[in-house]
Amino acid sequence: MGQIENRLIIQRVKRDGYVSIRDDLTMELIPPLPEREVQVTTMKLFPAKDGFLFLTWEHGMWHYRDHERNWSEVPGIPHQKQQTVGIVGDTFYLSQSSDGGRTIGRVKAGRYELISSSRRRPEEHPLDALSSGAGDFFPGANGRPYVLLGRADAKGLPACELYDLELKKGLVLLNSRTRAIRDGSRTVLWDGCLLAVVDANSEMPKVLIRRPKGIPFTTDDLPSEAVWEWPSGGPDYVYPGGPHTGYHPLMRDERLFVLKDVDRLSKTSPYGADELSLLCFRPGARNAVEIPLDYHPTEAMQSYTRSGKPVLVRPEIRGTVWTSTGIFFAPLRSPGLLYVTWADVDGWLAKHGDAAKSSATGAGAGPGKKASDARPATP
Numbered sequence: 237m238g239q240i241e242n243r244l245i246i247q248r249v250k251r252d253g254y255v256s257i258r259d260d261l262t263m264e265l266i267p268p269l270p271e272r273e274v275q276v277t278t279m280k281l282f283p284a285k286d287g288f289l290f291l292t293w294e295h296g297m298w299h300y301r302d303h304e305r306n307w308s309e310v311p312g313i314p315h316q317k318q319q320t321v322g323i324v325g326d327t328f329y330l331s332q333s334s335d336g337g338r339t340i341g342r343v344k345a346g347r348y349e350l351i352s353s354s355r356r357r358p359e360e361h362p363l364d365a366l367s368s369g370a371g372d373f374f375p376g377a378n379g380r381p382y383v384l385l386g387r388a389d390a391k392g393l394p395a396c397e398l399y400d401l402e403l404k405k406g407l408v409l410l411n412s413r414t415r416a417i418r419d420g421s422r423t424v425l426w427d428g429c430l431l432a433v434v435d436a437n438s439e440m441p442k443v444l445i446r447r448p449k450g451i452p453f454t455t456d457d458l459p460s461e462a463v464w465e466w467p468s469g470g471p472d473y474v475y476p477g478g479p480h481t482g483y484h485p486l487m488r489d490e491r492l493f494v495l496k497d498v499d500r501l502s503k504t505s506p507y508g509a510d511e512l513s514l515l516c517f518r519p520g521a522r523n524a525v526e527i528p529l530d531y532h533p534t535e536a537m538q539s540y541t542r543s544g545k546p547v548l549v550r551p552e553i554r555g556t557v558w559t560s561t562g563i564f565f566a567p568l569r570s571p572g573l574l575y576v577t578w579a580d581v582d583g584w585l586a587k588h589g590d591a592a593k594s595s596a597t598g599a600g601a602g603p604g605k606k607a608s609d610a611r612p613a614t615p
Contacts, residue, residue, distance in 0.1 A: 237566040237573070238279030239557035240288040244564060245279055246573070257573075259560040269307055271295040282323050291321050297328075311346035322373025324381040329401070331370035331383070340370050340383070340401075351401070362404050372416035374423040376400060377439045382407075384416060384425075398425075398441070407439060408457045419487050429471050431485055431492070432458060444492060445517065447471070464492065464517045467524055480507045484556035486563065492517040493581075494524075495565055497553045506568070508550030514563070514581065527584050529576060542569040 238245045242259040245266070254266035269292065280291040287301040289310060294317045297310040313321065313328065321330045328343040337354040340363060350356075352363035359365060368386025376382035380402040387397040387409065394412035399405070411427040416434075423434040425441055432441035445464040471483045480502060484495040493516055497509035512529040537548040551567030551574065558564070562577035 237555045237557065237564070238281040238290075239559065240281045240283055242559045244557060244559065244573075245281060245288065245290075246566075247279060257564075261561060266300060267305065267307070269295070269298055280321070291319070293317060294319075297321065312343035312348050314348065320369075320371060320373070322381075322383075324373060324375045325379060327381070329373040329381055329383070331373075333369035338366055338369055340366075363399075371396070373401075374416050374418060374434065375436065376434055377436060379436065382434065384410075384414060386412075396427075400439075408441075410458070417485070422487065424485070424487060426485055428483070429466075430458070433487075463522075464524065465522050467515070467526065479510075482507065482509075482553060484553060484565065486556055486558050488558055490519045493558075493563065495553065495556050495563065496526075497551075499550070501550075506552050508552050510550060514576065516581070516585065525585065525588075527581065531574075537572070540570065540572060548572065548574075 237247075244257040246255045246257065248255060253268040256264040256266055258264075269290075271292070282289040282291070284299055286303055287299060289297055289299055291297050291313075294315060296315045297313040298307045299310055300307050310328075313330070314332070316332050316334075318334065319330055319332045321328055323329075326344065329340070330343065331338070331340045339353045339355075340351045342349050342351060352361040352366065354364060354366055356364050363370075363385075366385065371384035371386070373381060373383050377400075380400055383399050383401055385397045385399050385406075387395045387406075389395040389409055396410040396412050396414040398407045398410060400407055410425065411430065414425050414427040414430075417424050417426055424444075425432045425434065430443065430446040432443045434441050441458065443458050443460075443462045445466060446458075446460075446462045447466060447470065471481065480499040482497045482499075484497075486493055486495075493514055496513045496515055497507075498511040498513075499507040500510045502508060509531075512531050514527040514529060515524040516527060517524045533548050538546055540546060540548050547567055547570045551570065553565050554568045555566040556563065560578075562575050562579075562581070564573050564575040566573055
């Protein structure tokens with residue numbers, strides 16, 4: 237599943253093309269790629285005129301045009317596996333790691349240019365000496381290209397470095413779990429506990445929410461100040477005997493939403509959701525309002541199986557995106573989607589105003605009250 241502007245693109249089972257779901261929930265079938273493509277959980281999509289761009293697993297990048305209903309290959313993007321691509325302005329930046337080394341390059345006007353290579357001798361770029369792979373590319377301060385690099389901290393432990401490709405310098409060390417999430421026109425950095433937004437007017441990201449220093453595996457060099465605070469029992473990387481809890485962040489306008497799923501039965505992966513709720517962080521309030529999601533799979537939903545196992549009774553949440561309709565979340569190996577509408581979310585917040593205000597001072601947000609239904613949208 238992937239998001240492009242106000243619609244979702246979902247890969248159909250058995251790689252038989254794709255489904256486009258627009259913000260009014262109308263659906264359209266998209267033909268399969270000319271090349272048989274590996275099925276992935278999260279599709280890497282980019283906006284394009286009259287359609288969208290799709291980065292494949294090993295067949296380069298392709299452009300789907302809505303009006304012509306066909307695919308055409310984007311020139312200059314290599315055909316190689318385990319390739320990471322990002323767009324900054326009118327330039328594609330890409331990296332690839334293999335047993336033969338690590339490379340970073342860019343493609344502009346269909347022409348590929350090598351930036352760095354661990355195989356290049358003598359070294360010409362600071363990243364020629366890169367010993368780990370490069371991750372996500374995205375626009376940073378003043379539109380300069382940023383990338384996340386695998387590094388080691390002062391103690392030799394795995395870390396992630398935010399690097400400015402134009403200025404050829406590292407900016408800050410982050411937790412090794414950090415990944416970049418492109419959320420509309422913004423890029424946020426998320427490591428499972430800390431969430432920071434990349435500011436086009438500042439070299440350093442702005443911390444929105446974090447766990448206190450000293451929590452295992454949450455070390456980073458960003459400022460300790462944050463806009464919001466996790467509720468008590470928020471995400472830690474260690475769950476000593478407690479239920480597994482997953483957190484899936486997304487931002488809309490100036491609000492942060494985190495889909496929370498709790499597994500009270502499984503002791504090891506894979507995990508399913510026994511409880512679903514939505515944490516809502518709003519401007520002017522340090523703490524979140526927790527909205528319980530009243531999820532009761534219908535008989536038809538219970539009949540959805542994969543390898544003989546029901547996939548929507550205790551869904552294993554993997555992907556989370558939003559459109560102007562609401563928040564969509566994709567259970568792994570499921571033939572359908574779950575979603576909650578913005579109308580239901582805002583209606584719950586309006587109805588439970590007193591609970592929302594008390595939550596800002598640390599009280600609960602009325603657990604157990606009906607919020608919004610998580611409903612299937614089946615292609």
